[in-house]
Amino acid sequence: MALSWVAADARTGKVLAEMPDLSCERVGVVLGAYTSAAASLPVPTAPEGWARATLPGGAFLVLLDDDEPSWGGLVTRRTRTLGDTVDLSLATIEAYLDRRYVRDRTFTGASQTQIVRLLVEEFATDFPIEVEVAPSVVTRDRAYANESDKTLLSVLTELSGVEDGPEFTVRWAWRHDPERLVPVLHVADRIGSPVPPDLGPAATFEAPGPVVQLELVEDYGAGKGATDVMAVSSGSVGERPQSPRQIAAQSERPPFEFRFTPSTSITEVSTLTSHAAEALALMADGARTLSLAAVIDQAPRLGRDWWIGDDIGYRVGDVWTERVGLFPGGGAFPGPATFPAQPEDVEKYNIPAFPGGLMGVARCIGWEIDLTGVPTVAPILEMED
Structure with a gap:
C-alpha cells in the first residue's frame, strides 16, 4: 500500500501537482455530512506552482492509495508566516454544497434519489461534481423557494432525515480525456451493502489481531436518547x-x-x-457506536473489501467460552455457518471489559485514516439492537 497526495483544480479536476511532502495527520468521512482536516506543506521542497496548487477555494487535495483516490478535500484556508511551512485547512465536498443555494424548484411524486440528483445538477453548476443515483421507488413532494435561503447541503440533510429518506456520500474517481480527478456524489435509499442472508460479512475486524484500539460508547444523554x-x-x-x-x-x-x-x-x-x-x-x-482502529496494512482493505454504508463484522475477545446467539453489546450474531473455529490459545483472547466477548455485524457510518506513525484505519460502526 502506497499513500500519496496530489493537488487538483477545483474548477476542472485537472491535476496541478504531486505533493510528496504534504503532511496530514488524519482524514475521514461521515455518511451524509462533511468532515475537515489539517495539513502542512514545507515550502523548500514544495513543487513548482505550489501556491496555485493550494489556493483556498481553488484547489482540491486528494489522497491516493496505490494511485486510487480514497479521500479528497477542498482547501478552505491557507496560513503563511515567516517560517518555511504553509498550514492548510481542508473540508470534504459536502461542505462546498453548504456554499451553494437552492432556488425555486417544485417536485411532485418524484423519486427521492432523483430529487437529489436534479437539485445538485441544477444548483451546483460550474463545479466538477458528478452524481450517481440508485433507483428508488420512494416518491416525495417537495417545494423549494429562493427566498428561503436554504443551501444544497441543508435541503439534502432535511430530505435524508425523513423516515426512509435517501442517503448520500462522496467518493472520488479518475476521469480520462482529459485526465482529471472528480468528486462523485453517490445517492441511494441505502448507501453500502447489507450482509447477504446466511453469509458472513465481506470484512471482519478482530481483536486480538489487526485491531489495536477499540471503544464502545453507549450514550443516552440529551439529544442522543429519547422515548x-x-x-x-x-x-x-x-x-x-x-x-x-x-x-x-x-x-x-x-x-x-x-x-x-x-x-x-x-x-x-x-x-x-x-x-x-x-x-x-x-x-x-440511545446512541451506540463502536469505533476501532486497525493497522491499515493488516486490516480489510478500505475501498476494496468495505466502504462507508457497508455492514462490517467485528470480533472482540473470547467469543467461544460463553457462546450465545446474541453477544453483549449488541450486533447481529452471524450464525453457525460463519462462526469462527476456536483457537487453541483461547485464553489470550480474554478482555475484561467484554466478558463473553463481543461479536456481530454493524453498519459502517464513517471512517478515519490516521497517517501518523504506523497508519491505521478506523471504521465507525453504528450498532443496532
Whole structure:
C-alpha cells in the first residue's frame, strides 16, 4: 500500500501537482455530512506552482492509495508566516454544497434519489461534481423557494432525515480525456451493502489481531436518547405545525422527551410525523457506536473489501467460552455457518471489559485514516439492537 497526495483544480479536476511532502495527520468521512482536516506543506521542497496548487477555494487535495483516490478535500484556508511551512485547512465536498443555494424548484411524486440528483445538477453548476443515483421507488413532494435561503447541503440533510429518506456520500474517481480527478456524489435509499442472508460479512475486524484500539460508547444523554419524540415547525402558539407524539413501545426506561425542528418551512403534519418517527427509531435505544482502529496494512482493505454504508463484522475477545446467539453489546450474531473455529490459545483472547466477548455485524457510518506513525484505519460502526 502506497499513500500519496496530489493537488487538483477545483474548477476542472485537472491535476496541478504531486505533493510528496504534504503532511496530514488524519482524514475521514461521515455518511451524509462533511468532515475537515489539517495539513502542512514545507515550502523548500514544495513543487513548482505550489501556491496555485493550494489556493483556498481553488484547489482540491486528494489522497491516493496505490494511485486510487480514497479521500479528497477542498482547501478552505491557507496560513503563511515567516517560517518555511504553509498550514492548510481542508473540508470534504459536502461542505462546498453548504456554499451553494437552492432556488425555486417544485417536485411532485418524484423519486427521492432523483430529487437529489436534479437539485445538485441544477444548483451546483460550474463545479466538477458528478452524481450517481440508485433507483428508488420512494416518491416525495417537495417545494423549494429562493427566498428561503436554504443551501444544497441543508435541503439534502432535511430530505435524508425523513423516515426512509435517501442517503448520500462522496467518493472520488479518475476521469480520462482529459485526465482529471472528480468528486462523485453517490445517492441511494441505502448507501453500502447489507450482509447477504446466511453469509458472513465481506470484512471482519478482530481483536486480538489487526485491531489495536477499540471503544464502545453507549450514550443516552440529551439529544442522543429519547422515548417520546415530537417534530415541530415554525408558527405562533396554537397554530404551529407539529407531529403527534411518537412514543417507544415497551421501553425499559422512564419517559425521555425530545422535540426538534427538522425545517422551519415544513407545513405538512405528515412530513413532520415522518421526521419524528425516524428520530424515534434512532433515539429509542440511545446512541451506540463502536469505533476501532486497525493497522491499515493488516486490516480489510478500505475501498476494496468495505466502504462507508457497508455492514462490517467485528470480533472482540473470547467469543467461544460463553457462546450465545446474541453477544453483549449488541450486533447481529452471524450464525453457525460463519462462526469462527476456536483457537487453541483461547485464553489470550480474554478482555475484561467484554466478558463473553463481543461479536456481530454493524453498519459502517464513517471512517478515519490516521497517517501518523504506523497508519491505521478506523471504521465507525453504528450498532443496532
